[in-house]
Each structure stands twice: as C-alpha cells, then as structure tokens.
Amino acid sequence: MESVIFVGNKAPIKYATAIVTEFEKGPSEVMVKARGRSISTAVDACQISMNKFLEGVEVKDIKIFTEELEDRNVSAIEILLGKVGES
Amino acid sequence: MESVIFVGNKAPIKYATAIVTEFEKGPSEVMVKARGRSISTAVDACQISMNKFLEGVEVKDIKIFTEELEDRNVSAIEILLGKVGES
Secondary structure, X not given: OOEEEEEOOOOHHHHHHHHHHHHHXXXXXXXXXXXXXXXXHHHHHHXXXXXXXXXXXXXXXXXXXXXXXXXXXXXXXXXXXXXXXXX | XXXXXXXXXXXXXXXXXXXXXXXXXXXXEEEEEEEOOHHHHHHHHHHHHHHHHOOOEEEEEXXXXXXXXXXXXXXXXXXXXXXXXXX
C-alpha cells in the first residue's frame, strides 16, 4: 500500500516532517499530493525533507495534471519520493 | 537551442500564451522554469497551454531542486514540454 501525504495550506515544514514520519513507518515510497497554490508548498516540503532530514531518498517520479472539480478546474501535482535503489 | 519560459508573478494565462508563442516559433521542446510561490503558476500555465491551446504537446520531464541564493534557499521546478513523438 502506498503512503500518501496531502499538502494543504500549512507551512512547508509541517508537511516535511509528515513525510519524514511516514518514511519512519517503513515504506520504500511516499507519495506527496497537492492542488492549486499548495503545489509550491509540496515542492518545498519534499526538498526540505530530503535536504534536511532524510538520507537516501530521491524523487522517483513527478506528474502534473488537471483535476476537474464541480465548479472549476485546478492544477495538481503528485511527487513520488522513494528510497534510492528501491523501485 | 532550448526555448525557455521563466514564470514569475503574473497570471498563469500570461505564461500559457508565452508557451504557445514559443512553440509557434518551431522548437520541438520548451522548458518552463519557476521558483518559490511561482511554482504553482508554472504548473497552471503548462496545464492551460496544453489543455486549451496546444495540440500534440506533452510533459516530457519534470525536475524539482533547491537553488541556493545569497541569503536563503528556494525550491525550483523545471517542466520540459515537448511535441509528442519527438524527443
């Protein structure tokens, strides 16, 4: 099962620590998802978690797409972080 | 030579049309770059350009990284858009 962190309007460090906590549970991959203005926060959170806290974790894949909500479309991102050497 | 669009603080549609204009010059790929809060705008601009204006253009690659400025670090993104079937 994939571990997922949904990024919202809090500070990037909040999500960075959530990513770290998730990896401490043992999964080889953690998916980070965000929409709209939170996309920047998601990128920040991933970079902070990798630069400051996590050893041997890299970006495995990044996807951008458009989600169709009821009243509007919103851009979204999915950043897959994973342990180096494991797919 | 690579075509590059730098995304800043304007509305996403401004950069979407810049991407379209760049492709109309003939390159098979256009690189879209942004830092900090403009990362969300860059994703929006790419999605708008592909959904509304460009036929046969897809995301070829996305990189996220940290740029070290004089007084702080900032997250950055590079989104490579390219014509389908051409690398």
